[in-house]
Amino acid sequence: MGQQIVHRLLISFPALLGVLFLCFCLLQVVPADPAMIIAGPDAKAETIAAIRLELGLDRSIPIQFFEYILRVLRGDLGRSIISNREVSEELAMTIGPTVELMLGAMLIAVPSGLALGTLAAVNRGRLADRVIMACSVAGVSMPVFFIGLILIQFVGYKWALLPFTGRTGPIWDGGLPSLILPAATLGLVLIGPIARLTRTAVLEVLGADFVRTARAKGLRETVVIIHHALRNAMIPVVTLIGLQAAFLLGGAVVTETMFSWPGVGRLAVGAIVSSDFPTAQGAIMILAIAFLSINLLVDVLYVYLDPRVQRR
Amino acid sequence: MIRTALSAALALCVTASASAQTLTMMKAIDAPHYDAQRTTWGPTSDIVNMFQDTLVALDWDGRTPVPYLAKSWTVSPDGKTYVFKLRDDVSFCSGKKFTAEDVIYSFKRLKDPALKGPFAWRAGTIKELRAPDPYTVEYELEEPFSELLLQLTMFTNVIHNKESVETLGKDYGIKGADGTGPWCFDNWQPRTEIVLKRHDAYKWGPSMYKNKGPVKFEKLVIKIVPEDSSRVAAMMAGQFDITHQFPAQFIAQAKGAPMLTVTEAKPNFQLLYFGFKTTRPMVADRRVREAMSIAINRAEIAKGILLGNADPAFTVVDPDALDFDASTNGVVKEDIERAKTLLDEAGWKLGSDGIREKDGVKLQPKVYYTQAGNTPRVAEAIQGYLRRIGVQWQLQPWDSTIAPAKMAEQDYEIWSVTVPYLSAGDLMNIYFDSRNIPTPNRMNWKDAETDEWLKKGRSALTEADRTKYYGLVQQKVTREHLWIPVLNINMHQVANKKIAGARPHMIYQNTFYKGLDVTR
Numbered sequence: 146m147g148q149q150i151v152h153r154l155l156i157s158f159p160a161l162l163g164v165l166f167l168c169f170c171l172l173q174v175v176p177a178d179p180a181m182i183i184a185g186p187d188a189k190a191e192t193i194a195a196i197r198l199e200l201g202l203d204r205s206i207p208i209q210f211f212e213y214i215l216r217v218l219r220g221d222l223g224r225s226i227i228s229n230r231e232v233s234e235e236l237a238m239t240i241g242p243t244v245e246l247m248l249g250a251m252l253i254a255v256p257s258g259l260a261l262g263t264l265a266a267v268n269r270g271r272l273a274d275r276v277i278m279a280c281s282v283a284g285v286s287m288p289v290f291f292i293g294l295i296l297i298q299f300v301g302y303k304w305a306l307l308p309f310t311g312r313t314g315p316i317w318d319g320g321l322p323s324l325i326l327p328a329a330t331l332g333l334v335l336i337g338p339i340a341r342l343t344r345t346a347v348l349e350v351l352g353a354d355f356v357r358t359a360r361a362k363g364l365r366e367t368v369v370i371i372h373h374a375l376r377n378a379m380i381p382v383v384t385l386i387g388l389q390a391a392f393l394l395g396g397a398v399v400t401e402t403m404f405s406w407p408g409v410g411r412l413a414v415g416a417i418v419s420s421d422f423p424t425a426q427g428a429i430m431i432l433a434i435a436f437l438s439i440n441l442l443v444d445v446l447y448v449y450l451d452p453r454v455q456r457r
Numbered sequence: 458m459i460r461t462a463l464s465a466a467l468a469l470c471v472t473a474s475a476s477a478q479t480l481t482m483m484k485a486i487d488a489p490h491y492d493a494q495r496t497t498w499g500p501t502s503d504i505v506n507m508f509q510d511t512l513v514a515l516d517w518d519g520r521t522p523v524p525y526l527a528k529s530w531t532v533s534p535d536g537k538t539y540v541f542k543l544r545d546d547v548s549f550c551s552g553k554k555f556t557a558e559d560v561i562y563s564f565k566r567l568k569d570p571a572l573k574g575p576f577a578w579r580a581g582t583i584k585e586l587r588a589p590d591p592y593t594v595e596y597e598l599e600e601p602f603s604e605l606l607l608q609l610t611m612f613t614n615v616i617h618n619k620e621s622v623e624t625l626g627k628d629y630g631i632k633g634a635d636g637t638g639p640w641c642f643d644n645w646q647p648r649t650e651i652v653l654k655r656h657d658a659y660k661w662g663p664s665m666y667k668n669k670g671p672v673k674f675e676k677l678v679i680k681i682v683p684e685d686s687s688r689v690a691a692m693m694a695g696q697f698d699i700t701h702q703f704p705a706q707f708i709a710q711a712k713g714a715p716m717l718t719v720t721e722a723k724p725n726f727q728l729l730y731f732g733f734k735t736t737r738p739m740v741a742d743r744r745v746r747e748a749m750s751i752a753i754n755r756a757e758i759a760k761g762i763l764l765g766n767a768d769p770a771f772t773v774v775d776p777d778a779l780d781f782d783a784s785t786n787g788v789v790k791e792d793i794e795r796a797k798t799l800l801d802e803a804g805w806k807l808g809s810d811g812i813r814e815k816d817g818v819k820l821q822p823k824v825y826y827t828q829a830g831n832t833p834r835v836a837e838a839i840q841g842y843l844r845r846i847g848v849q850w851q852l853q854p855w856d857s858t859i860a861p862a863k864m865a866e867q868d869y870e871i872w873s874v875t876v877p878y879l880s881a882g883d884l885m886n887i888y889f890d891s892r893n894i895p896t897p898n899r900m901n902w903k904d905a906e907t908d909e910w911l912k913k914g915r916s917a918l919t920e921a922d923r924t925k926y927y928g929l930v931q932q933k934v935t936r937e938h939l940w941i942p943v944l945n946i947n948m949h950q951v952a953n954k955k956i957a958g959a960r961p962h963m964i965y966q967n968t969f970y971k972g973l974d975v976t977r
Contacts (some may be wrong), residue, residue, distance in 0.1 A: 178861065178862035182489070182861070183489065184573070188896070189575065189897070190865070190895060190896050192573050192574075193896075195570075195573045199573075224627065227489040228489045229628070229630075230628070238646055297686070297687060298690065301691075302690040305694055310483070310697070311649060311650065311680050311682065402684055405649070405680060405682045405687065407648055407649040415648065
């Protein structure tokens, strides 16, 4: 197992470098000029030209990339060319809220999705199954902003139960109420796919010999379902959860915007559209590392769920 | 048990009192930084005006400079030397006393080529700054600048503390910035919130405010809420006290909401216009430009798109602005038949597809604008009006971060911007001076007469002369139809009914200004 982790880590490094280089090149294609953004809309041409020169934007892309990589290897992610703030500081400010949001959403989505999917599988063809699957399809089909708006309109505004404009602090420092609505928005979107996949996987397993054997041994049905069926059905579900978790780290931009949540997604998108290369690269690097780490974690979980994976 | 209940009650009282001492505000977008000398961005100006001060303040009428850090001033007969007498009771948030040295440092920094201050011109062409004593500044110009006092009210010209600038270095305006304003910079989390705290020593509020200081709240928390519907719901739910960025389409709803007060900033000089790049053959002919300008229905656009939150603009300068030239009224007369005649006279004949053409070229100008605010819908409406006269606008919206770069490429006939300004002279000097080609003079308008009048307006020694020359420029650019003035955009402040004394100021868009009279 340890060897497998080391191997995965080794192949992750060139992947990370490749991601960074591709993103660096793609950012050059965006026709925005950070010098113009820094100077503002009414700045004169000579002012803009002077800022470009100072930022080193007149140099070739390979040179700019090479210098960037050298700095990163020294642990220096540079400064935002828009705000002049240290990129590492910008990232430090946004990673916490992003992880909070991701964990909050998963905390809502994973248990609910697993429970509903299993319930639907066990009650296959019955009313409960149909209702759960209809709700899942509705959940999958509804755009995230729609769910967010509904929650804001009712829970935030009409019933005034929870705040919905920004993070009020870390969850251990009074920030929990502000986390609930954005996490619920993302969580509700994820329940559907997890429930559907869980249902399919559990249905497959329910017909397997070992489940029949467990029943024949006289085990209670809940034990059969949870310990025997669900655990063996988890591999595709864990893959999906891993992918969704990784996606949530950087792809929750709409939710972050709606709820003014200061996450990495908003930081990355803002940096990309304003050609703030150091910030965009820093955010992308963090997201790539998170993606690779989650994939690694999923691989480890495979082994836990099904020891045959390691033997293979 | 009783002790626990009492503790809980006390905690609740403390929390309630803390929130009563905090004023909460919402903004739609954050600024890249809060160093006023390094940018032209409105989102920077709004906050900077809260924690830093200028030598002179701008009165509510939007045209009268009133004493602020400078308690009085005199101007030499040649208009080149201003002597400012400074207040001797002013201190920075850090506790440092404010003196003439701070004024001299601030303007020297602004004019330092290394800083690349895009609005440095607003301080005039400074020849020398002298401090004969700690509370007197002699401000000598290379040439007279008739609008200097007005321009000194702008956020670019706020006074900085040298120690703060030098200590913070590259983090100045990011991690902090010292100022003499009624609020002090506390902390900033980009794209999330900026927190200002009360400047307890502040007592030098300008004459326009009843309260000379300090402000009535301990803290001012400004949250960035980019989503329109979230801002509307948050104000309606009472989660915030005040915002100047309430979506225009919901203003009517806010006016009807029992818990909200809507106040319009009056006056407010903010023009949505479409400009013609006169060096492009398709729009080089004045008749073509005029035809497009008079073929639209501004009143319908104001009512239908802005839902009454804008006034039709028939002149380049707002009639309430300083040095507005009344003779420009009536130059733009909406008349679709005349528009068609003008295009016929200019040689653009209707083609079989309903689009005019000349020498094999279709009258299909490329129109660039920013995909934000009201401009896209206004552009689409104008596109519809112009089809009736055989003109087909090719609309090309750009993201706001890309728009300046695309506009700098010069590959278009028409563009649109919504511009805030201080006065006729301010607007004319920025946009019509040939020295500002290609940006912000995107018309590429190079006219010796215009340049000469602008120069004379700038160096005028009397109000009458300044008004005269800026009037001449307005007449010329209006007659030439270099712009299609479309709408004078209204600005609204939406506040919770519990908030009193909040009056929106017109200076440079969406501004709370000093907020000295605001109470709960």
